[in-house]
């Protein structure tokens with residue numbers, strides 16, 4: 370359904386994404402995992418068309434996102450839902466109005482139809498009956514579920530999730546993860562989930578892509594990843610601080626930086 374070809378994104382001298390080729394199948398949950406700074410969010414933003422690659426291509430079927438007309442991009446976006454890490458709810462609107470918001474903004478549907486659709490989405494995330502609560506009255510897990518319902522409002526074909534479980538207690542994180550897995554299965558949507566939560570990620574993935582320093586170092590089913598003997602993959606899965614994945618990403622020597630950094634003021 371979606372695939373990338375030699376996709377790269379540089380930020381000055383930081384290579385966030387380095388010639389990656391990935392394939393995302395329709396109607397599956399693809400989980401993109403990797404440590405902090407491995408390029409997950411960058412990849413997600415590129416896939417969602419929120420920013421442009423430095424080089425390479427992103428294909429939606431036969432359509433290249435590069436050089437796509439504004440009109441075509443808009444049509445494509447209308448088929449996408451997004452639940453980003455800091456996708457805050459609108460604080461002045463209650464739960465119902467937050468979920469209804471995209472429908473009110475982007476469609477001309479009658480209020481009674483919107484009511485039916487919002488009720489269905491809230492039922493899907495287990496929040497029917499909470500329509501009148503304001504965002505400040507919600508727990509972190511409930512707020513994520515409202516944001517999830519809002520992302521589902523337009524019945525998207527593809528939904529992007531950036532760290533959907535971060536900042537949640539383990540039970541709320543489990544609830545969100547299983548909602549993503551179940552809703553993907555039952556509505557035949559395509560979910561692309563970025564997370565560093567190994568447990569939740571492996572639990573819900575049909576396909577896992579593991580990134581390290583902007584490159585894919587392993588991919589396959591959760592079992593393939595669990596049994597992968599690449600030392601970097603094992604270090605990541607087991608969350609070990611020591612191993613081939615360094616704690617610091619800097620390429621320059623610490624001692625050299627301390628002693629010789631040009632242009633810095635040194636007191637002698």
Ligand SMILES: Nc1ncnc2c1ncn2[C@@H]1O[C@H](COP(=O)(O)OP(=O)(O)O)[C@@H](O)[C@H]1O
Nearest residue numbers: 380383385403404405406407408409410411412
């Ligand atoms: N807008 C930006 N400007 C400069 N550097 C960025 C920007 N976005 C990401 N980066 C850098 O690109 C690398 C990958 O970042 P990111 O995709 O956010 O990683 P992850 O989501 O896996 O933590 C990091 O080194 C980060 O500092």
Ligand SMILES: [Mg+2]
Nearest residue numbers: 406409410411
């Ligand atoms: Mg990120």
